[in-house]
Amino acid sequence: MVLYLSEVLARMSALRRYSFLLVGLLCPAVIAVTSQAYTWRNVKIGGGGGFVPNIIFNPTEKGLAYARTDIGGAYRLNADDTWTPLLDWVNNNRSDYWGIDALATDPVDTNRLYLATGMYTNSWDPNNGNILISTDYGSTWTASPLPFKVGGNMPGRGMGERLAVDPNSNNILFFGARSGHGLWKSINYGSTWTQVTTLLSTGTYIPDPTDTSGYNSDKIGIAWVTFDSTSGLKGTATPRVFVGVASKGSNNIFVTNDGGATWTAVAGQNNTYLPHKGVLSPSEKALYVSYSDGAGPYDGTMGAVYKYDITSGTWTDITPVSGSELTFGFGGLTVDLQRPGTLMVATLNLWWPDANIFRSNDSGQTWTQLWEWTAYPNMSKYYTYDDSLAPWLGPNYTYTGTDLKQIGWMIEGLSIDPHDSNHWLYGTGATIYGGHDLLKWDTSVRNVTLSSLADGIEETAVQQLISPPLGPVLLSALGDIEGFVHDNLNTVRTTEYSNPTWTTTVDMDFAGNIPATIVRIGNGDSSTGKQVALSLDSGSTWSQDYGAADNMTGGHVAISANGDTVLWSTSSNGVLVSQYNSTFTVVSSLPSGAIIASDKKNNSIFYAASGSQFYLSEDSGKTFASTTTLGSSTAPVKVVVNPNVSGDVWVSTDTGLFHSTNSGSTFTAISDVSQAWVIALGIAKFSGGYPAVFAAANIGGVGYFRSDDSGATWVQINDAAHGFGSVSSNVLTADQRAYGRVYIGTNGRGIFYGDIQ
Numbered sequence: 237m238v239l240y241l242s243e244v245l246a247r248m249s250a251l252r253r254y255s256f257l258l259v260g261l262l263c264p265a266v267i268a269v270t271s272q273a274y275t276w277r278n279v280k281i282g283g284g285g286g287f288v289p290n291i292i293f294n295p296t297e298k299g300l301a302y303a304r305t306d307i308g309g310a311y312r313l314n315a316d317d318t319w320t321p322l323l324d325w326v327n328n329n330r331s332d333y334w335g336i337d338a339l340a341t342d343p344v345d346t347n348r349l350y351l352a353t354g355m356y357t358n359s360w361d362p363n364n365g366n367i368l369i370s371t372d373y374g375s376t377w378t379a380s381p382l383p384f385k386v387g388g389n390m391p392g393r394g395m396g397e398r399l400a401v402d403p404n405s406n407n408i409l410f411f412g413a414r415s416g417h418g419l420w421k422s423i424n425y426g427s428t429w430t431q432v433t434t435l436l437s438t439g440t441y442i443p444d445p446t447d448t449s450g451y452n453s454d455k456i457g458i459a460w461v462t463f464d465s466t467s468g469l470k471g472t473a474t475p476r477v478f479v480g481v482a483s484k485g486s487n488n489i490f491v492t493n494d495g496g497a498t499w500t501a502v503a504g505q506n507n508t509y510l511p512h513k514g515v516l517s518p519s520e521k522a523l524y525v526s527y528s529d530g531a532g533p534y535d536g537t538m539g540a541v542y543k544y545d546i547t548s549g550t551w552t553d554i555t556p557v558s559g560s561e562l563t564f565g566f567g568g569l570t571v572d573l574q575r576p577g578t579l580m581v582a583t584l585n586l587w588w589p590d591a592n593i594f595r596s597n598d599s600g601q602t603w604t605q606l607w608e609w610t611a612y613p614n615m616s617k618y619y620t621y622d623d624s625l626a627p628w629l630g631p632n633y634t635y636t637g638t639d640l641k642q643i644g645w646m647i648e649g650l651s652i653d654p655h656d657s658n659h660w661l662y663g664t665g666a667t668i669y670g671g672h673d674l675l676k677w678d679t680s681v682r683n684v685t686l687s688s689l690a691d692g693i694e695e696t697a698v699q700q701l702i703s704p705p706l707g708p709v710l711l712s713a714l715g716d717i718e719g720f721v722h723d724n725l726n727t728v729r730t731t732e733y734s735n736p737t738w739t740t741t742v743d744m745d746f747a748g749n750i751p752a753t754i755v756r757i758g759n760g761d762s763s764t765g766k767q768v769a770l771s772l773d774s775g776s777t778w779s780q781d782y783g784a785a786d787n788m789t790g791g792h793v794a795i796s797a798n799g800d801t802v803l804w805s806t807s808s809n810g811v812l813v814s815q816y817n818s819t820f821t822v823v824s825s826l827p828s829g830a831i832i833a834s835d836k837k838n839n840s841i842f843y844a845a846s847g848s849q850f851y852l853s854e855d856s857g858k859t860f861a862s863t864t865t866l867g868s869s870t871a872p873v874k875v876v877v878n879p880n881v882s883g884d885v886w887v888s889t890d891t892g893l894f895h896s897t898n899s900g901s902t903f904t905a906i907s908d909v910s911q912a913w914v915i916a917l918g919i920a921k922f923s924g925g926y927p928a929v930f931a932a933a934n935i936g937g938v939g940y941f942r943s944d945d946s947g948a949t950w951v952q953i954n955d956a957a958h959g960f961g962s963v964s965s966n967v968l969t970a971d972q973r974a975y976g977r978v979y980i981g982t983n984g985r986g987i988f989y990g991d992i993q
């Protein structure tokens with residue numbers, strides 16, 4: 237339960253950041269900004285960091301598979317088990333493209349790939365959805381707009397796939413919409429879509445009708461589309477298609493036998509639960525269905541697995557466990573296409589002690605499981621755990637400090653390679669696991685290797701990055717998985733911050749004069765006490781700041797130059813300050829939610845901004861006075877201070893970028909910058925020169941820029957292949973040792989670092 241809540245909270249925080257996105261309007265490009273070629277690479281955490289709703293193998297082309305994520309785009313599998321991101325080009329114009337609600341790989345022209353994109357169906361995402369179409373395995377794309385929203389990060393996103401290509405006539409696709417918009421069809425490879433009005437059922441299930449945010453109060457809609465490839469002939473439309481809709485207590489599986497002209501409910505179905513997956517076993521002429529009583533991915537306390545024999549029209553309950561053992565729903569379901577009758581199904585959320593996966597080689601009559609109780613509390617684990625590609629996952633992975641899950645949770649995507657019965661993959665709330673010796677399961681050895689196999693997938697929602705001038709080059713504050721010390725940018729991380737351990741770290745800062753002293757804050761794990769922690773050794777070890785009250789969380793944090801004072805702009809308790817670890821007290825002279833920063837040289841000085849006002853404190857944050865206004869700004873984003881010069885301050889706002897050299901007494905607006913988000917100062921191009929200024933900004937267009945002359949001129953440093961998604965969600969810091977190097981933290985695609993080519 238703790239997991240469930242914290243996962244929701246963490247995700248919601250990512251969502252909330254996204255909802256600030258009201259920008260992306262481009263001015264006419266009248267400002268001449270040159271570009272500089274940068275090399276962009278992921279900072280390697282190793283193996284995921286977020287929910288992987290599904291993994292989809294192409295049934296025809298050996299080795300071809302894709303993974304989709306809910307907020308970080310899609311990936312293609314490589315022969316060496318690594319993954320290649322496919323949507324890094326997505327920029328602020330359409331960051332909703334990183335929400336993937338469904339993926340279809342064409343079984344005929346295997347180069348063709350389709351994604352149903354869109355982040356939210358409620359007000360958080362203003363955009364209608366798209367079908368993104370690629371004819372080169374995801375290297376390049378065209379968008380086909382849909383007349384309704386798509387919810388890649390909505391409840392029920394692990395059900396599916398709701399997008400499918402006709403295996404006999406691959407110009408035909410069906411897409412099952414959310415929100416009651418029903419079933420849609422394309423007959424031209426996804427270019428245009430029309431509603432299939434003959435399927436009257438559009439799904440009635442709503443997770444929580446009372447949710448006023450709209451997030452849990454929308455209909456999940458049509459959950460999956462499964463063509464019966466055996467019902468048709470190559471070259472003509474497949475007549476029989478099954479559709480699963482999110483309805484409970486009324487028919488929820490429908491079939492057409494005439495290519496979608498007419499539909500009937502499949503007779504004899506049990507509609508007690510929501511059908512999460514409908515998987516065809518062609519040689520058995522069977523449809524296997526997994527059910528859960530919730531839409532997922534977090535919920536589900538009951539479920540079932542059924543087999544539908546298409547020829548005889550009979551349903552068989554093949555649920556692997558029953559009675560008091562059945563405390564979960566079922567999600568991921570897969571058949572071994574080379575071994576008719578072999579299938580596997582996963583618990584969607586067996587939170588304690590761990591998820592389980594069931595396997596049958598007799599069409600579900602009997603099952604064996606990945607682990608079972610021997611004599612409680614002892615378990616027999618029929619697997620060898622290997623997290624070498626993502627050691628932070630475990631075996632002592634401490635998601636909430638106490639949780640020792642290895643198999644995972646939120647398992648909606650489970651797939652056996654259609655060309656290799658030994659190869660399997662599944663997605664969890666945090667990564668992809670799988671292996672290459674699955675057939676061992678059926679032998680007397682019955683001990684498969686369970687490996688972390690998400691190498692190349694970097695799916696974290698980055699909350700903050702700092703790059704102190706000494707010690708590790710980077711420290712991250714991450715959603716869901718706490719954050720790491722990055723003493724090496726290219727090797728997997730082993731341990732998150734601990735003591736205290738929170739799910740999400742929301743902000744960090746280092747003390748300018750003693751940069752090994754670092755403060756970090758968390759966002760609301762009330763189970764783990766204080767939400768402020770201090771490290772005196774560059775993040776290696778931490779201790780709780782006992783000056784913090786248990787019930788205060790989130791926001792922004794700054795630590796004074798000598799490390800003795802922490803200023804904390806909390807998420808809902810105003811701005812607080814604590815010196816020498818004393819109890820945090822309210823700073824009444826600052827508005828709640830103020831953006832804050834510390835001077836990096838003078839221990840008494842802090843800065844703040846709120847609305848149009850800039851504020852200065854010269855008494856260690858006890859009192860602030862407004863110094864001046866920031867033009868016509870209404871929303872400051874970030875205050876950064878020259879690490880070497882007291883009083884040299886930059887502020888980014890909704891109307892531009894402002895620079896002061898007198899502690900904020902006066903500011904100069906930087907010309908040509910019409911809006912700025914995150915900013916950072918890195919070391920100067922030439923020794924003794926002014927620091928390089930980095931900004932996510934609108935300078936004749938939204939992008940990432942560097943100035944080597946205090947903002948007089950800029951070069952754009954990102955390119956068409958590196959968009960970094962939603963600009964308002966991203967964080968940025970500059971390296972204090974390598975000129976030109978900058979770090980960009982994204983909301984769902986992990987951390988990038990860029991170097992001048």
Ligand SMILES: *[C@@H]1O[C@H](CO)[C@@H](O)[C@H](O)[C@H]1NC(C)=O
Nearest residue numbers: 505506507508509539540553
């Ligand atoms: C339908 O499924 C529910 C839940 O598994 C079960 O209790 C009920 O007996 C089933 N109904 C029939 C007619 O099989």
Ligand SMILES: *[C@@H]1O[C@H](CO)[C@@H](O)[C@H](O)[C@H]1NC(C)=O
Nearest residue numbers: 609610611612613614615616
């Ligand atoms: C569990 O395993 C341990 C170590 O093998 C053993 O000492 C203990 O008796 C077992 N517990 C039960 C209840 O069988």
Ligand SMILES: *[C@@H]1O[C@H](CO)[C@@H](O)[C@H](O)[C@H]1NC(C)=O
Nearest residue numbers: 616617618619620621682683
């Ligand atoms: C499978 O192998 C692992 C490690 O090699 C071992 O810990 C586990 O006990 C084995 N499982 C069984 C059931 O023998």
Ligand SMILES: *[C@@H]1O[C@H](CO)[C@@H](O)[C@H](O)[C@H]1NC(C)=O
Nearest residue numbers: 623627630631632633730731
């Ligand atoms: C996991 O924890 C156990 C028990 O505390 C310890 O013996 C083992 O070394 C730890 N493993 C790793 C990889 O940290």
Ligand SMILES: *[C@@H]1O[C@H](CO)[C@@H](O)[C@H](O)[C@H]1NC(C)=O
Nearest residue numbers: 596597598604677678679680
């Ligand atoms: C089917 O599974 C059972 C149970 O794991 C196993 O004993 C049997 O050998 C398997 N049969 C085949 C043909 O793999």
Ligand SMILES: *[C@@H]1O[C@H](CO)[C@@H](O)[C@H](O)[C@H]1NC(C)=O
Nearest residue numbers: 785786787788806808809810
């Ligand atoms: C924190 O919680 C305590 C106990 O519930 C309460 O008395 C106090 O008012 C809370 N403080 C704030 C700032 O919410």
Ligand SMILES: *[C@@H]1O[C@H](CO)[C@@H](O)[C@H](O)[C@H]1NC(C)=O
Nearest residue numbers: 770772779780799800816817
């Ligand atoms: C604050 O507390 C930490 C952790 O207990 C301690 O290491 C540090 O020295 C204290 N700092 C001050 C300024 O008292």
Ligand SMILES: *[C@@H]1O[C@H](CO)[C@@H](O)[C@H](O)[C@H]1NC(C)=O
Nearest residue numbers: 838839840841853854855882
């Ligand atoms: C630090 O700032 C305070 C407040 O402005 C000032 O009084 C003091 O002289 C400064 N210290 C140094 C070393 O410049």
Ligand SMILES: *[C@@H]1O[C@H](CO)[C@@H](O)[C@H](O)[C@H]1NC(C)=O
Nearest residue numbers: 879880917918919920926927
């Ligand atoms: C700060 O000063 C140090 C020492 O002169 C220098 O190495 C470093 O590059 C400067 N940092 C910045 C951001 O200018």
Ligand SMILES: *[C@@H]1O[C@H](CO)[C@@H](O)[C@H](O)[C@H]1NC(C)=O
Nearest residue numbers: 262327328329330937938939
């Ligand atoms: C999207 O962003 C790019 C890069 O900033 C820009 O060139 C382009 O014109 C923008 N607008 C659209 C509609 O693509």
